[in-house]
Amino acid sequence: MSNSGRKSPRLVADKRTRTPKKAAKKKPAPKKKAAPKRKTRAKRKPITGGNMITRFFRRFFRWVFGLIWAITWRVTAVVTLVVGIAVALTYVTLEDADTLLDGRARGSVTLMDRYGEVFAWRGDQFGGVVTAQNVSRHLKNAVVATEDRRFKYHIGIDPIGIASAVKINLREGRGPLQGHGGSTLTQQTAKLLCFGSEYDEAEWDSEADYIADCRRTSLTRKAKEAIYAMAMEVAYTKDEILSIYLNRAYFGGGAYGAEAAAQRYFGKGAAQLTIGESAMLAGLLTAPSTFAPTNNLERSQNRASVVVGLMQDQGHISATDAATALASPAVLSDAAEAQAGGYFADWVMATAPQYFTRDTTEDVVIRTTLDPRLQQAAEDAVKLIFETKVREGSKAQAAVVIMSADGAVRAMVGGRKTKVSGAFNRATQAKRQTGSAFKPFVYATALELGESPNSTVVDEPYCLNIPGSGRWCPKNYNKKYAGRVSLTSALQHSLNVPAVKVAERSGLDLVRQVATDFGIESDLAAGPALALGASESTLLEMSGAYAGILNGGSSVTPYGLVDLRLQGDDEPLMTTEGGIGERVIREQAAKELIYMMNKVVTSGTGQRAKLPDREAAGKTGTTQAARDAWFVGFTADYVAGVWMGYDDNKPLSGVTGGGLPAEIWRETMVRVNEGVPAKPLPMIVPAPPKQVAQPTPRKNKKSRRKKRDSLIESVIKDIFGQ
Structure with a gap:
């Protein structure tokens, strides 16, 4: 039988499966948080444009500046660390503020x-301890206005002040550290404390040498001063620092501290100072001996007027107060004026x-x-x-x-x-x-021996042979002779020959003894010229x-x-x-x-x-x-x-x-x-x-x-x- 015209059957049957049911809707699983992407160093934008030489130099300078920045921030970090450690070590050595006042x-x-x-x-002179709280507010403001206008805000050093001082020094033809120092009031206080080093007689020839060394300026000393100042800012309040300064600063005339200066120049306490008096004292801090009012009152008043101007500019006093102070400058007390x-x-x-x-x-x-x-x-x-x-x-x-x-x-x-x-x-x-002013002691000896003011002596040419000196002939001032005169007349007219004769007949040793007993302790001549x-x-x-x-x-x-x-x-x-x-x-x-x-x-x-x-x-x-x-x-x-x-x-x-x-x-x-x-x-x-x-x-x-x-x-x- 032939299969022509029909599809040939499959030799293997199809796989039989169930028809799947409609699947339930599944809940989506939570998404895993994506791990943060690791920041990668931004790639430098490649240098483009220009010819090859231009690009080379641009790359080179970029590299140089990058190197400098890398070194700078690393050095800054190291310096900051070192300074921090130095400040900390200094901090632990600081004494209580109250012990540093005198x-x-x-x-x-x-x-x-x-x-x-x-x-x-x-x-x-000291006069007694004062604090920033009990001195005249005018004195406190005058000192801050004169010495450190940014005192309340800095950490012990003032970069702005230092830069300004260096600029002024260079402009005036000096070295960067010569002249204006740009020191803050805290730094000045550190210097007054000699960075914690006390005077030791065994170490120094004199106190003056010790002070001179404390005031010495160099880069090393400036660095030490800055560290000590920053440590003080950590250890003390601003008022405590100002109190130390007001007690230790020299105001001229032997006066150390504001109380001694107020008493020395104005005969009053530091708490009673007026604007003009405060300005005068603050003006002394720059050059105490030069501006001391006991040396030159007018110069000191002129300096005080500058301080009054600074106080007004910085808002410490009003224009009216400034005008009043300038119209009636400070004057010395009676005791200071008299000197x-x-x-x-x-x-x-x-x-x-x-x-x-x-x-x-x-x-x-x-x-x-x-x-x-x-x-x-x-x-x-x-x-x-x-x-x-x-x-x-x-x-x-x-x-x-x-x-x-x-x-x-x-x-x-x-x-x-x-x-x-x-x-x-x-x-x-x-x-x-002494000349003839000595003659009363000659006649005192004669009177003590029993002579009287009416006793006589002959004023005439008279010579003596002095062993070892030869012939000596005293003469009267007028080169004349008066003949026989009383002792009273001889002293009255200061005749020389009678004085020598009276000394001779009274005894030179006795005349010398009388003069010595009356209190003339100097060596007295041995010969007749003693008279x-x-x-x-x-x-x-x-x-x-x-x-x-x-x-x-x-x-x-x-x-x-x-x-x-x-x-x-x-x-x-x-x-x-x-x-x-x-x-x-x-x-x-x-x-x-x-x-x-x-x-x-x-x-x-x-x-x-x-x-x-x-x-x-x-x-x-x-x-x-x-x-x-x-x-x-x-x-x-x-x-x-x-x-x-x-x-x-x-x-x-x-x-x-x-x-x-x-x-x-x-x-x-x-x-x-x-x-x-x-x-x-x-x-x-x-x-x-x-x-x-x-x-x-x-x-x-x-x-x-x-x-x-x-x-x-x-x-x-x-x-x-x-």
Whole structure:
């Protein structure tokens, strides 16, 4: 059978399967969060454009800058880490802020006059602790405005300030670290603290060397300063830093800290300072000695006006307040203005125990004998005579000492410039020949030995043979001789020959002893020239010796210190009761000598010292070639000594002790005795010398015969009527 026309059947049957049911809709499985794609470094955009050379240089500079950036951020990170570690290490060494307020190595000395008023300061004045909270807000603002206007905002260093300072220094032709430093107030405080290094006497030659090293500027020191400042900013508040600064900063005039400066210049506490006073103190911080108002008030006021302007610009004060402050600038207190007794204060400091004055580590208060009215009188007298009687341009100097009869020094002028301290004091340090001012001690010896003011001596040509020196013939100043004169007249007219003769007959050793006992401690000449003042002495010694004559013949030790105590203590550590010592000559001899010295003033060589309303006594002195001129004398109340001369020992021109020194003495004593009742001098006026009857001169024989013949002739005429 054939299959043609039909489809051939499959040899294998089809696979049979179930017809699947409709599948349930499955919940899609949560998608797995795709892992974040790893950031790949952005490929630098290839440099295109330009020619091959341009592309090369662009690629090169890109590479260089990239290298620099890579190094810079790595170095910055390392430096930041190192600085952070250094700041941390410094931080742990810092002390409490309260312990850093008084950093003085030495103490201070406050000197008070006889009435208890402060007239001078020495040493490192402190005055007491102040804080940024209890000082005048004007002072705080003035300091910030002057020293660091961004003080409240920086971290101890001020990059803006440093950049500005470097720019100014370079523009002005200095090195980047020379001149303006750009230091913040915190950095300045760090320097005041000497980065925590305290003064050690064993390590430094002096405190000045220590301070100079602390102020030294170098890159290394600047780095250390910056680290220390940043550590302070971490350890202390801004107010604590400002408090340390206000207590440690130097304000000139020996004043350390705001309280000492306020007391020193204005006689008030730092809390009571006005805008003008605060500006003046803030202005001192740049150059304390240059701008100190006690040196130049006008310059200090000009500097303060700049500070007032800064305070206004920075919003610390209003325009009205600034105008008021500028219209009424700060002025010194009476004590600061007077600057009284600079020479006197130096002398007291030199004579008091060193461990309580020059080397004191405590704050000391010394009460002295100074009388400010008498001090002003002496200063005014010197000024008047030099302005009216001394030729302009003269370099001559003068010194004055005023004291009471017990040796209490009331005033001292050590030179023509009276407003000074630490200067050469001609009243205490200059040893000069005394000339005829020494003669009272010659006559004191004679009176003590029993002679009287009426005793006589012959003024005549006189020569002595001095062993080892040859023939010596003293002469009087006027080259004339007066014949026999009384001791009073010899002293009154300052005759030289009688003084030598009286010294010879009294004994030169005894004259020397009397002068020494009266307080002249200098080496005295051994020969007869002793009587004419060939020896040297100081004005203070001579004035003290004359005080011994006034008080009745007892020795005197000049003194200026009354008592010394530590500040805050009531009980003094030392006192001086008075300067009168042992008797040198009898009271009667002293009073007779005062009479003789009174004659010097009333009608002798010292007449230009005569006072209009009271008795005075004294003695002139002029040395060889007029190199020194003296007048030392006294009233019943005060002794005063005056010296004039040149520091280089050059001869004075037309000046003797009876001239300008006597006039300075008179001008001084007229002022000293204003309002003081006149008292008579304690002198004994000697009885007038007995008048010896002079014999009637015998007439010659011829005269007697003539008289006899005339008588006989008269009788004959009577008898005979012729």
